[in-house]
Amino acid sequence: MTKKDGTYHHGDLRRALLAAAVEAIGESGPSAVSLRDLARRAGVSHAAPAHHFGDKAGLLTVLAAEGYDRLADTLRPVIAQTGSLVETGVAYIRFAVDHRAHFEVMFRPELYDRHDPAVLAARQRATETLAAAVATRGGDSGDARMDGLAAWSIVHGFATLWLGGALPADLGPDPEAAGRPVLRRLVDRP
Structure with a gap:
């Protein structure tokens, strides 16, 4: 109009x-x-x-909060349906590819107000969701926090490398198929 x-x-x-x-x-x-x-x-x-x-940071703050909420909303059903850390990781990679703009903003806190209440709540929700996925793995490491950090580092690193075009071309065009064998190393390790 x-x-x-x-x-x-x-x-x-x-x-x-x-x-x-x-x-x-x-x-x-x-x-x-x-x-x-x-x-x-x-x-x-x-x-x-x-x-x-207000300003650019205000706009990016809204995008970051929205991104964390979307990430949690993407992962929760996968955890509930599969209980699989690998499939949750694959869903994380798919989120990064499908919601690239949000993904790129979420992990650049210098661009937005990281102390904004909506960001804090959404980030906490996503963090708890990722922790629930790691808990499905079980294991006896005795350090759930480090297990979560290791899993997140691998999944996030793969997603970031994929988006940056830094992975070998012979992995093919499908990020899920390419990521799945890498993520299986999370659960198949001794």
């Missing part, structure tokens, strides 16, 4: 700006996002994004 001044009026401008941010991050990464560019993409005045988010 066009207003008299020629600007476009969105039914949900906040969501439209977040979608524009996801698109922009997909093209150039989170550091290159500008509120002025997002306004242009959404077809609104350059002041509109500031009205909703």
Whole structure:
């Protein structure tokens, strides 16, 4: 719907700006996002994004919280249905690929307000979900925290390497198929 001044009026401008941010991050990464560019993409005045988010950090804070929530929502059913650490790791990799913009923002806390209550709550939810996945592994290491850190490091590292195009080409085009044998090493180790 066009207003008299020629600007476009969105039914949900906040969501439209977040979608524009996801698109922009997909093209150039989170550091290159500008509120002025997002306004242009959404077809609104350059002041509109500031009205909703304050500044770039405010916008990225919302994306980070949304990303952590989506990650938890992605992993929970896999844990409930399979109880498999490997399949949970595969779901983590798929999340990174399917929600790359969120993934790239979530793990760059210098770009957003890491102390924001929504981020803290969402991150805690994702952390608890990952811990539940590690708990399915069992084992007798006696240090659940280190087990979780090891599992997360492997899964996150694989996802990051995949997204960066740094893995060998002979792994094929499917990140799940490529990641599964690597993740099996988590549960098949002595």
